[in-house]
Amino acid sequence: MTAHPTGAAGFLHRFEGLRRRLPGARLPYVEALRAQAAEAFRSQGFPTRRVEAWKYTDLRPVADAGFDEALSAVDSTPDLPTAYGAARAVFVDGRFRTDLSTLDGLACRVEGLAAALPGLDGRLGQLARVEAQPMVALNTMLFEDGLVVTVPAGVAAGVLDLVSLGTASERPEAFHPRHLIRLEPGASLTIVETATGPDEARYLHNPVYEIEVSEGATLTHARIQQEAARAFQLSTVYARVAAGGTYDNFTLNAGGRLVRNEIHTVLAGPKAACHMNGAQLLRDGQHADTTTVLDHAAPDCASRQTYKTVLSGKSRGVFQGKIHVHQVAQRTDGYQMNQALLLSPEAEIDSKPQLEIYADDVKCSHGATVGEIDAEQLFYLRARGIPEERARAMLVEAFLREAIEGVQDETARAALDAAVTGWWSRQEAAA
């Protein structure tokens, strides 16, 4: 048996073998994008820790895994997680499954990317950058499917569930869905996304999102990442918000063995706003990285970020958050807070908030704190007869809830609340 190629070479090898069969192979623009991405991925390879943006996250476990392309049976009927909205788009191993999806009653257009490719020239690849972004290059090179959502002007489209399921197979599989979401002026949409998989599954989920929020539109994007315990998720979100628009992202990292969630948001028009909040709940053996890059590229924009990390066992949490205020972005109001709670002597947190400011009339601040559960708070609860474990769980939940409170949309907030509630108690029970 020949050795399965690993690392960047493995993916490039598979690309060469698959390129004629990948969706859009006959569309010149798709072919050009893929060729450019392959070149970028070939020259960069998997990022090493010597690359500043990857200083705290080592991708060797991913590079060394040796993945196959997903080959799951198209008629499998996996268990689906709780529904939050009336409409639901389901992906299994990165492929859009219309048979499992319910899209009636949603006041917007939802299609599978593979089918929609002929009409996406000029839209696909407009926001996502393959240069200096090896994982985006990898996605662009090998994407097979994704979700294409277009909300017409002025339409309040309601709630859409986006479900991504990984499945167990003999060899670890990799899938790289590409999701394109566009809200036309004044439109609104809430997406509640759940990514999960069965315990024994090993896979790499490497999604890339290109999100356009037009003038006055509002997108709420709640992401609940509960991947299988041995899975990898490396996701990259690109969002561009026009004048008066709002992008509200919340990312919960709870599952997976090695996870990186990278968000690039550009506030491109005056009075655009963005909330990027998140929580990372880590147990023994997990590594999770949240990296945000926020560009204030227009005047009078506001941004709010609150990220919380709770670490137990031998886990490692990473937060990197950059706010870049361009010279034109006068009267920017930017705020970022990241906090970590260490519940174990073996846990590690690395935090790198960053301000880069070129305009003078701005109000920007960031804060970071790291510590253990406050002994006085614990004492206060214990003194009122609450058992220690219960008291700890309460304090952990209160710590997390502060980030969730920032989410405006009620459905999204409820979904996140449900995912967080009892997390700590379940951890204790499992241990």
Add this chain to the structure above:
Amino acid sequence: MPAVTETIDTVQSVTEGTYKWGFETDIEMEFAPKGLSEDIVRFISKKKNEPEWLLAWRLKAFAMWQKMEEPRWPAVTYPPIDYQDAYYYAAPVQKVKPKSLDEVDPELLRTYAKLGIPLKEQAILAGVEGAGESPADSGRMPIAVDAVFDSVSVATTFKARLEQEGIIFCAISEAVQTHPELVRQYLGTVVPQGDNFYAALNSAVFTDGSFVYIPKGVRCPMELSTYFRINAKSTGQFERTLIIAEEGSTVSYLEGCTAPMRDENQLHAAVVELVALDDATIKYSTVQNWYPGDAEGRGGIYNFVTKRAHCRGKRSKVSWTQVETGSAITWKYPSCVLLGDDSVGEFYSVAITNNRQQADTGTKMIHVGKRTTSTIVSKGISAGRGQNTYRGLVRVAPTASSARNFTQCDSLLIGDQCGAHTVPYIENRCMTAKVEHEATTSRIAEDQLFYCRQRGLSEEDAVGLIVNGFCREVLKELPMEFAVEAQKLLQISLEGSVG
């Protein structure tokens, strides 16, 4: 809004000639040949009459340097430096030791007068024997000064007085001769030769700098100070300072620096090593006023410096205070490695960038010992087209139980062409440690300006007052004499952009 615009305009018109230390002294100098090679390293070592072990140490550093690459990660830009196009050794020609002020080279004397060093000290600095032995006539606490002129230390004052307490304060080249065992024991133990590109370069070619040794239990009776002056053209200054504070001792050390105005860029790559043992305290203050270049960014010093302290002892304490107003480019991170239990590290910094100055500065606090604490207060002020970056690391090792850090970084922007950046790194591997970081960026508020103007202050004075208030937390950490100088410097540095 108009108030600020107006101030910027007024001040832009007086940009030229605000650097008051930019003159050049015409004095007979001795140079090593231009360029850098093993021969130059040997030449310097021979010139200093160094023992074999030190030459070997230098050569090892040089070999390391040749294999290293210049760091590119700081947020600064400059054209490539030609390391072969500079003199690595430049010293005023040593004459017969002058016996009175009249015999001292009048040019050297004039230089000190222009730098504003008091007359009594001038006599001492120019090497007049005996002048240092009757200090404190005025009843004021004297300051012992080591004056480094280009590559060499030209004089050190109050040595005899300090020796009575067992304190050694002299040029490091002298310490190599008189106390080789101490130099050998500590040199390079805090900043090893291969630590980074500029530290390796310094280790290979360092020419002078100060050496301080405070014996057990001694509280140094006066402030110690080194005054660095780059004078000669096309030279680099590579000084090396080593301060050792034995158990229970205390010392406060100041450094100041200036250079002539020139169109060329000159390199200053210093290494400072501090060692604090049990219960020792070192306070290290810097007022950095190298020539910053002109309004268009021509000339100025590249200040690429490695400063680090080891708090090796229990309850030891090192406090860095810096006021960085000069240099075209500053690249410097005075750091503390907190090894001893209950040791304390502090970093107080004001960095101003005006015109086209660039500063990438901050600190590293490495917590290893139990209950170690660190405080970081950084104030960055950007004006003109200046770029100012705070870059800092707080790392807590698993052993540093109950460690504590607090960091506050504030940036003030004056004008819309400048930049202020904050890049803190927090790495915590200890559950019981507590780390807090806060950063803010803002500009001078209109209402603050209005309030001052209403009370009859000129715009420049108003901005000066507000800036001084913004920096107060740091300035109050400076020894008295320096605090006054620093306040004036802040005002002067902001001339040409605001007030």
